[in-house]
Amino acid sequence: MGKELIFKTLRHEETNEIPWVPFAGVHAGKLKGYTAEEILKDSDKLAESLIEVKKLYTPDGMPVLFDLQVEAEILGCDLLWAKDNPPSVKSHPFADTNELPCKCKIPTEESGRLPIILDAMRRVKAEIGEDVALYGLICGPFTLASHLRGSNIFMDMMKNADYVKELVGFCAEVSCKMAEMYIDAGMDVIAVVDPLVSQISPRHIEKMLSDAFKAVFDFIRAKGSYSCFFVCGNATNQIEVMCKMGPDGISVDENVDLVKAKEITDRYNISIGGNIPLTTTMLHGTQEDNMKIVIDLMDSLTHRNLVISPGCDMPYDTPIENTIAASQAVKHPEKARKLLENYQSKVDDIDVTLPDYEHLDKVLIELFLLDPDQCAACTYMLNSVVDAFDEIKDIADYAVYKYTIKEDIARTRKMGIPNLPTMCVNGEIKWVSIIPDREEFISEVRKYAK
Incomplete structure (x- = not known):
């Protein structure tokens, strides 16, 4: 039983x-x-x-x-x-x-x-x-x-x-x-x-x-x-x-x-x-x-x-x-x-284009999440950006990628993201399965501002 x-x-x-x-x-x-x-x-x-x-x-x-x-x-x-x-x-x-x-x-x-x-x-x-x-x-x-x-x-x-x-x-x-x-x-x-x-x-x-x-x-x-x-x-x-x-x-x-x-x-x-x-x-x-x-x-x-x-x-x-x-x-x-004797794995060959990080007008914060509507850790990582965004909106933008969407899965792989949730700044992995506090987050974003 x-x-x-x-x-x-x-x-x-x-x-x-x-x-x-x-x-x-x-x-x-x-x-x-x-x-x-x-x-x-x-x-x-x-x-x-x-x-x-x-x-x-x-x-x-x-x-x-x-x-x-x-x-x-x-x-x-x-x-x-x-x-x-x-x-x-x-x-x-x-x-x-x-x-x-x-x-x-x-x-x-x-x-x-x-x-x-x-x-x-x-x-x-x-x-x-x-x-x-x-x-x-x-x-x-x-x-x-x-x-x-x-x-x-x-x-x-x-x-x-x-x-x-x-x-x-x-x-x-x-x-x-x-x-x-x-x-x-x-x-x-x-x-x-x-x-x-x-x-x-x-x-x-x-x-x-x-x-x-x-x-x-x-x-x-x-x-x-x-x-x-x-x-x-x-x-x-x-x-x-x-x-x-x-x-x-x-x-x-x-x-x-x-x-x-x-x-x-x-x-x-x-x-x-x-x-x-x-x-x-x-x-x-x-x-x-x-x-x-x-x-x-x-x-x-x-x-x-x-x-x-x-x-x-x-x-x-x-x-x-x-x-x-x-x-x-x-x-x-x-x-x-x-x-499974003849099993062969298949990976969706979806071509995604990464931003030209060196020539962006604003700092780009990218959030690679499982699903911010379902995953609590993802929700709070996203909220750490949203809650502080008014202070940095003149110098930064942010984008959210969900691991439930095939194109976003391909983007996550292309970026070499090891675990979810992860936050990147201008293409560099900054926080992996760690939610930064407000001061740390804002300070890090300002380092990338032109």
Whole structure:
């Protein structure tokens, strides 16, 4: 049974198979013809879509929803809704104050969209919960703190560490309450999803964030449930400090070399999951591409403490046949190998022209992002430019490239961008998976002004 396979993996036991966990967040709605907004606001449509995920993709484990803005909305953030992405945060209620949120704001079962979410969780648990491990995803304390404070939090980390620690501590209390409600609604695994951890140095994590995260993982364990720590972006340097926080599992995206990361997680006896590329393979690739990446992952890694999954929340328009192909490769690897005997990879030969950086009238800031509407780390890197732009608009322009668009993928390759998100200035790579503070960013741009 798939559920027990997940449990054994998170208990770090030997298994005969590798578990498969498709992160079909808003993509679940696509399966039944619903928009992202519809399934995130309607328990009937959400539950119906999740049952279809189970039917088509034969998961061992699956998330009930992938929306990191649920808590932020409850705490006063305004959201911008989309048809093919989870909502994004468009206002930060604590951007202009160093106060802390009131304890009375900690969510209850009646808060925000929680009645819809908890209802769907209970219904899906009753329908498929005997066979599939259900994941309740909560927004991690640091990303939630950034939703409340905005991009100012990166300056706070340099100038007001005590405030950051207090704010993240409050957000950890919110995380614990969310975990409790999700566990009570039948969730087997609580995934703490915190994309922005990859943007912070291990030293700053240990100084300001670790205590809060440890408290959340300890709470989940005390409730008798399993935990996973999801981090997007290039979390290579953060893997060890993440292990020290005590989750049962870690999940990473395509920016991370899974072989090297697993060497670290194995030392701490923590499971690791990942990391089928979301756009180049799942969205734009073929069935064979998806099978090949799964087989390559399985062949390059020891199977104990391993989960195969997409690198993060699957794009809404991911072809159904691609996800089925990935599923079949996990479940039937020998058949997949047979089908791949004559496999040849194909790269779209899209010609893109780079700017003539030496002869530009203004400094050009280029942002290479996965998707600023879906990836929190991408959103905050973009916001770091937008928030400071009035101060430099006379000397600079900026351009945004999305890794969901084929032409932008080609541009990213031609530029030699190693990881996403990345920011360049006049064609030079300046910040890779790191969000600069306002002063550092403006100072660097001014160096290039004519």
